[in-house]
Amino acid sequence: MSVSSESTPRGWWHRNQMRAAPWLFLAPGIAFFALYVIYPIFQSFNISFYRWDGLGEPVPVGFENYRQLLDDRAFYVSLRNNVRWLVLYLLAIPAGLFIALFLNQQVRGIRLYKSLFFFPFVISQVVVGLVFAWFYNPSIGLFNPLIGLFGFAPMNVLGNPSTVTYGIIAAGLWPQIAYCMILYLTGLNAVDPEQVEAARLDGARGWRMLWYVILPQLRPATFIAVVVTVIGALRSFDMISVMTNGGPFGSSRVLAYYMFEVSLSEYGFRMGYGAAIAVILFLIMLVYIAFFLWRMWREERGV
Amino acid sequence: MFPTPVERRSAAVQNTYKALLPLALILWLLPLLMVALFSIKPDSDFTQGNLWGLPSAFAGFDNYTRVFTDSAMPRYLLNSVFITVPTVIGAVALSCMTGFALGVYRFRSNIWIFFMFVAGNFVPFQILMVPVRDLTLNMGLYDTRLGLVLFHIAFQTGFCTLFMRNFIRALPRELIEAARVEGVSEIRIFWYVVLPLMRPAIAALSVLIFTFIWNDYFWAVVLTQGVETQPVTAGITAFNSQFRAAYHMMSAGSIIAALPPVMMFFLMQKHFIAGLTLGAVK
Known part of the structure; x- marks a missing residue:
């Protein structure tokens, strides 16, 4: 040398x-x-501490925007819907695991099946929203005939304030389940076959096998699934905008959508108020970001 | 393998499984199949109430041709290409460098800079909306594709840096050490030693970012307006108001709008999934 x-x-x-x-x-x-x-x-x-229409001079108002939020019914509706999104969106994780288990076989053509189950994830949320809006549509959609088969009366999912948010969440779950599925399929691929066989010899099968042998090995996949699902739930904007514009009567708004509506729509350009809503959303997200960084930091130190 | 491979089960179980697969798939893709069916139907089927039956005549060719000839769809698609491709190139180029810096060098603030990129990547868009729109306006780039591209590059750099840095960490360090002993400069190490090894990461990241940016709607609405600049995700709304209640046309339009990332996925499947599931396996 x-x-x-x-x-x-x-x-x-x-x-x-x-x-x-x-x-x-x-x-x-x-x-x-x-x-x-x-x-x-x-x-x-x-x-968020100013009153500002985006053009003129911003007027400092202290905590006025936040005080207004406390009396804003639409804010509470949005917040409550965010909680619904968050909780129900997490269903994507067990559902994705279920489909991954269903598809984790080696029959002919299974690779194509896996791809076809996954590809809703690569379709833009705008198109997914449109597709589901037509699917639910009482005059042309397949949804009502479908539930009719099980004896349910037809309904207007997106036109009813008490069902609209669930309808949009179901549409959002579709690509999210696909995402979780692919994470778990990758995870299942890496499960140690010797451990599985050894557990089989010990008589473990079905649920017990899943719970005690498989799931612990899928931990990294579950972690990522939780992170992307929570972020996805709090980012929900596209579908609401495309499917309902927050309606009917603002009942399907979430914070992300309400913020946009307040700052940049025909209801007026209230940038300061919008920023205050964004700050609240950011603080909620910060909990998860901090959790994620903390996990990463621990891992980095371990290396 | 878990669950037990079906080949090890009885013939009855095997056959049930093979029958269930296509059924489950049809159920899973049902909303999409409905739209695909709509898109090849003639207008008359909708007025006559033939919604889910076979099309009375195959009108797919006409419908899809009309999407391109009778609407601004080609323009929107072109805008999407001119927004997506520069963003992919920009974000991948920037993150090759940041990923290299954070993956190879040990210095005190390394982890904090890395965390800044990771945390920023998770931030809700709304907290950026008002200032970024204002910044773009002040730079005179509001309602231009460049304004949108610059923001996308910056934001995607967060995720890309996370990706690249972890990828480079996993490369054998001996290669770099050996090159240093030989007196190769750091810039040449980046260019001639590390960059060639990053090809799979670059491919994976490119298809991912392509999909993310092609599918972006929020920033398209915030930073652009009108046919000259808006990408297809935003343009589809204008398209739908043009063909209001013409479900065969709206369906064909939506499928066209969704197609490029889908094709990208099927063509580059291996890279796409490798990128998406990074970290799902220890």
């Missing part, structure tokens, strides 16, 4: 490149990210 370069002094770059190189590589990424993601978060916090 040559050691000739070791002691010969060359330019500044050559002497300092180990310290300078990471910053050189990081600079463009950090600049972009700081400008478009990090700084705007703080700006939104700031804007």
Whole structure:
């Protein structure tokens, strides 16, 4: 090996490149990210203390926007719907696991089946929303004839304030289940076959096998499934916008949608109020972000 | 394997399983199949109440042709391409560098910068909406594709950095150490040693980001308006008001709008799933 370069002094770059190189590589990424993601978060916090229509001079109002939120019925409706989304969306995880178990076989053509079960995930939420809106549509949709087979009376899922949110969540679950399914299929692929056989010899089967042998090995897949599902639930916007525009009577709004409506729609450009709603949504999300980072930090230290 | 492979079960179980598979698939894709059926029906089927039966005549060709000739759909699709492709290139290029920096070098703030990217990637869009729209307006880029692309690149860099950094961490360090001993400069190590090894990660990330950006709706609505700039996800609403209640046309339009990422997925399946399930296996 040559050691000739070791002691010969060359330019500044050559002497300092180990310290300078990471910053050189990081600079463009950090600049972009700081400008478009990090700084705007703080700006939104700031804007939430102003009354501002997006054009004129912002008027400082202190905590007025937050105080108004407390008396805003639409805010509570949105918050309650967010909780529904969060809770029901988590059903995607067991449902995805169930389908993954169903498809984890090696019969002919199973690869194609797996792909076809998965591909709703790559369709845009806008189109999924449209497809389900037509599916539910009382005059042309298949939904009513379908539930009619089981003796249910026809209903207008998206036109009824008490069913509309569930209808949209069901549409949202469709791609999310596909996502969880693919995570679990990958996880099942990596399950240690020797452990499974050993457990079989010990008489473990069915649910007991699943619970005590398989699920512990699927932990990493479950973790990712929880993270992406929670984030997905709190990000729900596209479907609500496409399927109902938050209606009927605002009953299918969530915070993400209500914020958009307040800041950028015909109801007026109330940027400060919108920012306050966004801050609340951000704080809810922050719990999960902190949890995720904490897990990662533990793992990093373990390495 | 779990559950028990069906080949080890009785013939009855095997046959039931094989019969259940297509049934389950049809049920699973039912809403989509309905729309696919609508898209090949002639207008008259809807007025005569022949909704779910076989089409009275095959009108698929006409319907899909009309999507391209009678509407602004081609323009929207083109806009989507001009928004998606530069974003993929930009975000992947930036994150190759950030991922390299965070994956290879040890320095004190490394983990904090990494966490900044990860945390930012999870942030709700709404907390960025007002300032980013304002920033784009001030730069004179509101209602331009460039304005949308710049934001997408910046935001996707968060997820891409997480991905690339973890990928590079898993590469053998000896290669880099060996190159350093030989006196290869850090920039050349990046270009000639690490980058070639990152090809699978670049492929996986490209198809993922392509899908994410093609399917974006929120930012398209916030940062653009009108036919000149909006991508197809936003354009489909205009398309649907043009063909109000013409379900055969709206169905054909939706399928066209959804198709590019679906094709991308089927063509690049291995990379797509490898990217999506990163970390699902220890």
